[in-house]
Structure formats: structure tokens, C-alpha cells
Amino acid sequence: MPSRDALLPRDDMWRYAAVMPLLDGEAPVSLGEGRTPVLELPQLAAAVGVARLWVKDEAVNPTASFKARGLSAAVTRARALGVPGVVVPTAGNAGAALAAYAAAARLPARVYAPATTPWPILATIRAFGADLHLVDGHIGDAGRQARAFAAESGYFDVSTLREPYRAEGNRSLGLELGEQFGWRLPDVVVYPTGGGEGVIGMWKAFAEMRRWGWLESDSPAPRLVVAQAAGCAPLVRAFDAGADRAEPWEDPRTHAAGLRVPGPLGDRLVLRALRETHGLAAAVDEETMRAATAELAQASGIDAAPEGGCAFAVTRRLVRDGRIARDANVVVFNTGSGASYRDATA
Numbered sequence: 486m487p488s489r490d491a492l493l494p495r496d497d498m499w500r501y502a503a504v505m506p507l508l509d510g511e512a513p514v515s516l517g518e519g520r521t522p523v524l525e526l527p528q529l530a531a532a533v534g535v536a537r538l539w540v541k542d543e544a545v546n547p548t549a550s551f552k553a554r555g556l557s558a559a560v561t562r563a564r565a566l567g568v569p570g571v572v573v574p575t576a577g578n579a580g581a582a583l584a585a586y587a588a589a590a591r592l593p594a595r596v597y598a599p600a601t602t603p604w605p606i607l608a609t610i611r612a613f614g615a616d617l618h619l620v621d622g623h624i625g626d627a628g629r630q631a632r633a634f635a636a637e638s639g640y641f642d643v644s645t646l647r648e649p650y651r652a653e654g655n656r657s658l659g660l661e662l663g664e665q666f667g668w669r670l671p672d673v674v675v676y677p678t679g680g681g682e683g684v685i686g687m688w689k690a691f692a693e694m695r696r697w698g699w700l701e702s703d704s705p706a707p708r709l710v711v712a713q714a715a716g717c718a719p720l721v722r723a724f725d726a727g728a729d730r731a732e733p734w735e736d737p738r739t740h741a742a743g744l745r746v747p748g749p750l751g752d753r754l755v756l757r758a759l760r761e762t763h764g765l766a767a768a769v770d771e772e773t774m775r776a777a778t779a780e781l782a783q784a785s786g787i788d789a790a791p792e793g794g795c796a797f798a799v800t801r802r803l804v805r806d807g808r809i810a811r812d813a814n815v816v817v818f819n820t821g822s823g824a825s826y827r828d829a830t831a
Contacts, residue, residue: 489668489699496520498554498657504693506562506653513561514590518546518553519657523665523816526785529797530815534804537814539671540797541662542787548585548609549822550578550743550790551658555682558654559643560586568641570594572634574620574627576679577606577742578821583643584613595634597627602742603826623737625748645680646751652682652689659690662816668694669704672813675800677792677820678711678720679744681751688758707816709764710809711755712792712799714739714774717747720755724766729756740771741791743821765808769798777801782823790826793819 491503498519499505507513523541530538543551556579563571570593573583580596587594594615598607599622610617620627628644635642646652662670670691676684688709694700713721717737723730733748749755759766769777778794781787789797796817803809 486697488697498557498654498661501657501660504660505657506558506650508565511561511565513557514564514586515557516547516553516585516589518557519661521545521661523662524785524787529781529784532784533801534811535800535809535815536812538800539816540781540785540787540793541816541818543818543820544788544790544822548578548581549825550582551655551683551818551820552578552582553585554657555651555654555686556582556586556643559648559650560590560592562650563641563643564590564592566641568592568639570638570640571643572596572631572638572640573643574598574624574631575602576624576745577602577825579645580615580617581606581609581613584610584615587615588613595631595640597631597634599623599627604828605825606742624746625733644750645682646685652686655682655686656690656693657686658683659687660694662687663690663694663699668699669701670707671816672707673710673809673815674707675710675712675796675815675817677741677744677796677818678713678755679746679749681720681749681755683818683820684709684711684758685751685754688754688762706762709758709762710799710803711759711764711766712796713766713768714741714744714795715768715770717745718768719747719749720752721766721768723752723756724759729753731756740826741774741795742826743790743792744795765803767799767803769795769802773798778823781819787819788823789819790821790823792821793817
């Protein structure tokens with residue numbers, strides 16, 4: 486059983502290499518991802534009405550989103566497997582992260598992205614030299630093209646949860662929270678959710694830390710909360726209906742590109758994680774999301790993406806509705822950078 490003594494003296498997610506998918510002696514493909522700050526914001530805690538509130542700011546990752554974690558792990562494994570290249574469909578941030586890590590690994594990369602993806606993200610993908618293909622439609626349409634290309638080319642398909650390593654990399658989200666909170670966990674974790682790999686990775690990490698004895702014995706598992714956009718909320722709809730899977734959302738619409746995922750492949754696991762942790766799921770409309778994004782940025786100095794604004798707005802709504810207790814300690818995730826959306830949010 487791994488010990489906390491095995492943590493490495495390095496300042497990225499590979500500090501946890503002893504419990505990550507890494508071969509003995511293997512060097513990960515790393516750009517310094519992870520170990521992101523968790524910032525306490527008393528003013529916003531008071532505004533929302535909870536005891537304490539923190540924001541974990543994933544925007545400071547390489548390529549400005551949490552996707553760096555999963556793609557670091559996936560590209561590390563792809564390089565070890567000797568694949569001819571890597572391919573991904575993306576709502577935006579995963580494509581930018583794959584392009585960067587593939588460049589670092591000297592692997593060819595192809596990215597399929599909706600033509601509606603914010604142009605700063607598309608520019609980032611091109612800057613790293615990936616072969617970018619724009620698709621009419623949403624990420625599901627991009628996914629079909631990516632899978633077809635992978636089948637004909639032999640490229641490693643790193644679509645969300647079509648391989649295990651992205652979710653394994655996202656376990657570091659939970660491992661970091663454990664360490665940053667002194668091996669105790671907050672009461673509630675609110676995560677803006679598209680494909681679901683962040684929620685799944687944390688859920689797995691929380692259970693593992695408990696099993697390994699890393700957490701203090703009196704630290705319960707956090708309630709996991711899924712935050713989605715009202716214009717694309719398949720997980721919220723399924724959770725409210727008591728279903729164990731999510732039906733694809735018809736005509737997905739939201740300016741938060743990372744939440745525009747109409748048919749998340751990890752739906753069953755996300756819904757199971759919510760129910761096992763007595764969690765919640767809720768959605769907010771575009772106007773509410775925009776206002777919350779601006780409030781979060783202006784009250785904290787965090788350059789919040791709309792996904793982070795969505796999580797903040799959902800937190801406020803659930804507290805107001807009595808579904809999150811007012812004495813709760815809450816962590817809200819900002820999963821990307823507002824700069825990536827500046828053309829859409831200015």
C-alpha cells in the first residue's frame with residue numbers, strides 16, 4: 486500500500502508518481518502541470534452564504550486549463566506505447582493541451598474541433614503545430630471524425646474516457662486537494678462538468694486516499710457537485726430523473742465551450758459518483774453564468790472562464806435553495822482561463 490512518504494520533491498502533479506501510471510524509471514511528458522493554487526475567498530463565502538469558500542484555479546496550468554493533467558498522462562503513455570501519433574476531438578481546451586504535450590513528446594497530433602470553438606483556443610492549437618480540422622456541429626460530431634481517423638491511421642485516440650490515462654491524470658486533482666487541506670477534505674466540491682473526467686478522477690482519488698490511510702480518520706468524503714449550463718445539461722437531467730445514464734442533449738447551446746458536451750461517455754460513472762457521495766447536480770442559464778464569471782473575476786483577481794463562473798453560480802443557487810448547508814466548507818473549481826474566451830465574453 487503506497488505511503489505519503491513516497492511523494493516526490495517536485496512541484497507538479499508527478500509529485501504523486503508513485504500512484505500514477507508511470508513505469509519504473511520512466512520520465513513523464515511534463516510541462517509543469519498541476520500543483521495549482523487553492524485560494525480562500527472570505528468575501529465570496531459571505532456573498533454566497535457558506536462558512537468558507539475556496540477556488541482551485543486550474544487556469545494556471547500549461548495551456549490554461551485542467552486538461553493539461555489528463556493529457557500529460559495520456560501522452561506519456563502514448564509515447565511509451567510507440568504509437569505513430571495522437572488524435573482528439575475537443576470542445577477547445579483538450580485540443581490545446583494535446584497539441585502542447587504532443588509537441589513536447591515529438592509526436593504528430595491531429596485535433597478535430599467544432600468551428601464554433603473560441604478562436605484564441607484554436608490559435609493555441611495551431612501554434613503548437615497540431616493538424617487542426619474544424620467541424621460543423623458539436624464535439625460529438627468531432628468525435629465521430631476523430632474515431633474514424635484513428636481507425637484508419639493507427640493514431641492513439643485520447644478522447645475522454647475512451648482510454649484510461651486522462652482520468653488517471655485527473656486523479657491528481659483529488660490528491661492535491663487532500664495535501665493542500667492537510668489530509669482532510671472540504672465538505673463540498675463543485676466542478677463544472679462537460680465530459681466528466683475531472684469528477685471521475687477526483688472520486689477515484691478520494692476513495693484511494695481513504696483506502697491507503699492518507700486521510701485523517703475523521704475526514705469524510707466531500708459531496709461532489711456537477712455544474713452544467715442550462716443549454717446543455719444531460720447529467721443534471723439524468724440526476725434529477727434518478728436515471729443511471731444520461732440521454733444525449735438535443736441542440737446543445739452555451740457560450741462555455743467546455744460544457745457543450747451533449748453525450749458524455751462517462752455519464753454512468755459521474756452519476757454513480759454523485760450518488761455515492763450524496764452529491765448534487767444543477768444548471769444555470771447563460772445570463773447567470775456570465776454575471777457569476779464577472780463577479781468571481783472582479784472579487785478575486787482570478788481570470789475565470791465561463792465554466793468557473795458556472796460552478797460559482799451553481800454553488801450560490803444550491804446554498805440559496807438549502808441544498809448546500811450554510812456551515813459548509815466549499816471548494817469551487819475554475820477549470821480554465823477567461824483569456825481563452827475573450828472574444829466571446831468581452
